[in-house]
Amino acid sequence: MKIYLVGGAVRDRLLGRPVSERDWLVVGASVEQMLVLGYKPVGKDFPVFLHPQSHEEYALARTERKSAPGYRGFVVHAAPDVTLEQDLQRRDLTINAMAETASGEIIDPFGGQADLQARLLRHVSPAFAEDPVRVLRIARFAARYAHLGFSVAEETRELMRQMVAAGELDHLVPERVWQELVKALGEGHPPRFIEVLRQCGALKVILPELDRLFGVPQPEKYHPEIDCGIHSLLVLEQAALLDADPRTRFAALCHDLGKGLTSAEILPAHHGHEERSATLVSALCQRLRVPTEYRDLALLTARFHGHIHKADELRPDTFLRVLEQCDALRRPQRFEQILIACEADSRGRLGFEQAPYPQAERFRRALSAAQGFDPASIDMAGLRGEQIKQRIHQGRLAAIRQALM
Known part of the structure; x- marks a missing residue:
């Protein structure tokens, strides 16, 4: 022994x-x-x-x-x-x-040891091809060791392509795909995970909603990188710099999925993509059996990132509506994660990596004002149900209006 x-x-x-x-x-x-x-x-x-x-x-x-x-x-x-x-x-x-x-x-x-020195991820034997999870694992290792200069050996990349072409990844159960994805989101350079999967064709199998974004244009005026898929990787990169929480990173990665379904007639514009994104996030999360806390954060980010980006243009009542629909008063920490994902979205554009994002601070001020309003200050005499609710709403609205002046 x-x-x-x-x-x-x-x-x-x-x-x-x-x-x-x-x-x-x-x-x-x-x-x-x-x-x-x-x-x-x-x-x-x-x-x-x-x-x-x-x-x-x-x-x-x-x-x-x-x-x-x-x-x-x-x-x-x-x-x-x-x-x-x-x-x-x-x-x-x-x-x-x-x-x-x-x-x-x-x-x-x-x-x-030689492959450690050469910074190569290489399969041990042809038996690598017998386990489809290994395609995801090698992409995850690439994300973990990207800062050390590791790359996938060419013969291993080719073997991964053959596995995808043979339909091996079709046998992966949703829970295992999610397990590898969430681990990859927690690595040092999660965009590398997506890149490796895309290079061998696996991204189209496990995350078709994301794969569909590559090659889809958006206005160069706002997105110098143009390509929606490249933008998603840049956003994920920024999210990884801003927050270690994989929930925030997942929300950032999925925020623009709807751009992959934009009608060709209106490209490179993407009017209404937020709601399409939310629909696709919901379907993706159902397919991969994504935990509720990940799903809800991603849904809210997809649905409201456009509003948050336009914070300088919004009326006080719109601020309050966004806060209420995001349940920010009861879950301020989750709303902070939404703001971080939105900041990553803003910075995930070529040339904007260090740009300030004052919109987040404006929403924080609005939330703080709404939280600071004391319902006990209302004269409740003779009021019931909806009337009380409406008075509280008006009080919070007035507080937000004052804070944003």
């Missing part, structure tokens, strides 16, 4: 990155031996155990054989006769297929 540190912990230590969690591989042991030693079984699809003291994960060495389409279609063989190299060979990327002994020796049968 031999134990090795494997996977991300080895990779990140060699990259000089902090190691947040460690995975261990056990070679030469059986399930029965692990149980006798006090390890607690937790694996559903293959033998994984928690160490009795550290509670870190220890997995038995295993091989996998493709038995059906999709990422669940595998037969797993875990036994004492499975070697370290056999286990490493089933992994996705060479930089993830290294092991480290207790003495610190690196075991690297597939050239992971």
